[in-house]
Amino acid sequence: MTRFAHGVSALRSSEIRDLMSLATSPDIISFSGGMPGNELFPLDKIDNIYQSLTEKEKQVAMQYGPTNGLPTLLESLSQYLEKKGLPVGKNRLMMTTGSLQAINILAKAFVDPGDTVLVETPSFIGALSAFRSYEANLVSVPLQGDGIDIEALRTTLNTAGPKPKFLYFAPNFHNPAGIIYSEEVKHQMIELLKDQDIPLIEDDVYSDLYFYEEDVPKMTNIKTMDPEGIDVCFTGSFSKILGPGLRLGWMLVPEHIYKKCELIKQSMDACSPSFSQVIADKFIRNGYIYEYTENVRQEYKKRGLAMIEALEKYLPDYVSFEKPRGGFYIWLHLPKGTDSSLILKKAIEKGVVFVTGKTFDPDGVKNDCIRVSFCNTATDVIQKGIPVVAEAIREVCG
Numbered sequence: 001m002t003r004f005a006h007g008v009s010a011l012r013s014s015e016i017r018d019l020m021s022l023a024t025s026p027d028i029i030s031f032s033g034g035m036p037g038n039e040l041f042p043l044d045k046i047d048n049i050y051q052s053l054t055e056k057e058k059q060v061a062m063q064y065g066p067t068n069g070l071p072t073l074l075e076s077l078s079q080y081l082e083k084k085g086l087p088v089g090k091n092r093l094m095m096t097t098g099s100l101q102a103i104n105i106l107a108k109a110f111v112d113p114g115d116t117v118l119v120e121t122p123s124f125i126g127a128l129s130a131f132r133s134y135e136a137n138l139v140s141v142p143l144q145g146d147g148i149d150i151e152a153l154r155t156t157l158n159t160a161g162p163k164p165k166f167l168y169f170a171p172n173f174h175n176p177a178g179i180i181y182s183e184e185v186k187h188q189m190i191e192l193l194k195d196q197d198i199p200l201i202e203d204d205v206y207s208d209l210y211f212y213e214e215d216v217p218k219m220t221n222i223k224t225m226d227p228e229g230i231d232v233c234f235t236g237s238f239s240k241i242l243g244p245g246l247r248l249g250w251m252l253v254p255e256h257i258y259k260k261c262e263l264i265k266q267s268m269d270a271c272s273p274s275f276s277q278v279i280a281d282k283f284i285r286n287g288y289i290y291e292y293t294e295n296v297r298q299e300y301k302k303r304g305l306a307m308i309e310a311l312e313k314y315l316p317d318y319v320s321f322e323k324p325r326g327g328f329y330i331w332l333h334l335p336k337g338t339d340s341s342l343i344l345k346k347a348i349e350k351g352v353v354f355v356t357g358k359t360f361d362p363d364g365v366k367n368d369c370i371r372v373s374f375c376n377t378a379t380d381v382i383q384k385g386i387p388v389v390a391e392a393i394r395e396v397c398g
């Protein structure tokens with residue numbers, strides 16, 4: 001028997017992958033991915049950027065770079081984040097290979113086997129897997145329509161037991177729940193965690209993809225609020241606002257945490273892709289990032305609204321959902337105890353895929369929810385696919 005490390009054994013093979021392997025038809029409709037639409041990538045701008053690079057810049061792009069990131073990108077990204085109000089000057093910014101690497105590095109920095117880590121349920125599967133790989137004991141706190149359940153968080157914190165190493169949460173257009181944290185919930189979190197020596201990992205990769213300008217003030221990050229007595233580790237990414245193929249994210253963290261993270265990153269990959277960093281730097285400096293996010297915001301809004309309309313028209317009334325105001329996802333609540341894997345199986349037979357609830361459950365059990373993504377599907381395809389999802393739900397739930 002091959003003797004793998006404990007942390008790797010803790011990684012569960014997913015039933016969903018087996019089900020997905022049934023989805024072989026080339027014209028299957030997919031509501032499963034969390035990726036930008038292929039046709040939305042700013043290919044002309046990337047061509048332009050590459051054509052306009054000097055020979056020296058192209059050499060830099062092909063070379064190893066500093067572990068924390070190329071100085072030019074650190075400068076332009078700092079300005080971009082400062083404009084959003086993030087306290088860049090009081091913290092350290094580090095480029096990472098996707099924001100998933102930032103989450104991974106932070107997990108490595110904090111977690112010894114058996115350590116308690118607080119996570120929302122449901123939660124982003126990538127982060128859960130990262131925490132599991134360091135053998136964290138995941139303790140889940142339910143998520144509500146306006147953010148983490150504060151009373152449940154209070155109870156968890158007051159329960160005797162080892163002090164959690166950190167709390168991981170995603171405040172804006174949550175994956176998979178689609179919700180935004182209210183300002184009240186964020187303030188209550190600060191009250192609860194102040195001087196507790198429990199850092200926050202604030203994962204914010206979707207906040208630029210809002211449908212409604214009026215929501216922007218409500219979406220202020222806890223990192224931006226800069227609360228005293230809490231170490232807030234902020235993570236972000238170019239994946240949803242430029243392209244995940246660049247594999248470029250970042251962390252903005254207090255100096256003492258940064259120092260450890262830089263050492264950890266050195267041993268992981270020495271540096272993030274210089275090529276991507278050169279492109280991303282020009283994308284910001286040329287102002288393309290503002291133009292591009294403005295465009296994709298409109299397109300995702302069209303898709304999101306088309307999906308809401310189709311869901312309202314076709315779903316049985318025992319299925320409920322929070323209407324998204326941005327991001328990529330809608331989270332459907334089925335009758336309590338429903339096994340959404342049965343629904344997925346039927347939907348796949350009919351040519352549609354989505355992701356089942358338990359994928360996002362830290363305990364891998366609760367399966368009476370479904371995540372449907374609208375990001376990578378045109379509106380006419382959404383209109384075709386949602387009735388099929390509704391039919392599969394009716395066949396299982398009645």
Ligand SMILES: Cc1ncc(COP(=O)(O)O)c(C=O)c1O
Binds near residue numbers: 034097099239244248
């Ligand atoms: C909530 C959340 N955080 C982080 C990531 C990771 O993004 P990346 O590693 O591509 O930056 C994703 C990707 O889907 C996500 O949904």
